[in-house]
Amino acid sequence: GENVEQHPSTLSVQEGDSAVIKCTYSDSASNYFPWYKQELGKGPQLIIDIRSNVGEKKDQRIAVTLNKTAKHFSLHITETQPEDSAVYFCAATINAGGTSYGKLTFGQGTILTVHP
Amino acid sequence: GAGVSQSPRYKVAKRGQDVALRCDPISGHVSLFWYQQALGQGPEFLTYFQNEAQLDKSGLPSDRFFAERPEGSVSTLKIQRTQQEDSAVYLCASSPVDWGMYKYGYTFGSGTRLTVV
Numbered sequence: 001g002e003n004v005e006q007h008p009s010t011l012s013v014q015e016g017d018s019a020v021i022k023c024t025y026s027d028s029a030s031n032y033f034p035w036y037k038q039e040l041g042k043g044p045q046l047i048i049d050i051r052s053n054v055g056e057k058k059d060q061r062i063a064v065t066l067n068k069t070a071k072h073f074s075l076h077i078t079e080t081q082p083e084d085s086a087v088y089f090c091a092a093t094i095n096a097g098g099t100s101y102g103k104l105t106f107g108q109g110t111i112l113t114v115h116p
Numbered sequence: 117g118a119g120v121s122q123s124p125r126y127k128v129a130k131r132g133q134d135v136a137l138r139c140d141p142i143s144g145h146v147s148l149f150w151y152q153q154a155l156g157q158g159p160e161f162l163t164y165f166q167n168e169a170q171l172d173k174s175g176l177p178s179d180r181f182f183a184e185r186p187e188g189s190v191s192t193l194k195i196q197r198t199q200q201e202d203s204a205v206y207l208c209a210s211s212p213v214d215w216g217m218y219k220y221g222y223t224f225g226s227g228t229r230l231t232v233v
Binding site: 034042043104105106 | 120147149151156157158159160161164166171172207209211221222224225226227
């Protein structure tokens, strides 16, 4: 089955700096890669996703890149703010069409701390 | 409702006790998932329902774990004879259609934190 590795496990940055979190996956059939933000006591919240037919996607201060050949994808947060502090998870799944249902394999998580 | 609701938020069980965890998905959502999240780890898949049909239970760790969604809305995850290794946060998620997570994403509840003592 799919295996997703995520690094680093903790990341501390100053407000305004950039943060980068990296993930690798094992199953070359995986073609959908979402990123989730989880705040204390809450469930994961989708912040951005990317499909295997694109190499990069941006949404304001957040971007995700995908290298299918190397089987790795990364989350980039620019101009970090204290409210970005949370645990971030990458995930992977196979979208095989109408019969698939999006069972996700998650990475181990990155605790991001943004210092004011 | 506006979101996925899970109850109870916290549950303390004595080892050997049976527990039942409830998930109220967003009204009309076809797909429902259960995930288990151990402390400091990412969520791990337990089971998937499409309406009332349990299409995948490959992630259930043992036959002590049982899930149901009899009317295609509310779901219950039951754990029999709880053990300390069952301590975790149990997350429920739902999405509008069976493949809808790719277009809409799916919405997680806040989870039930189970502690077995």
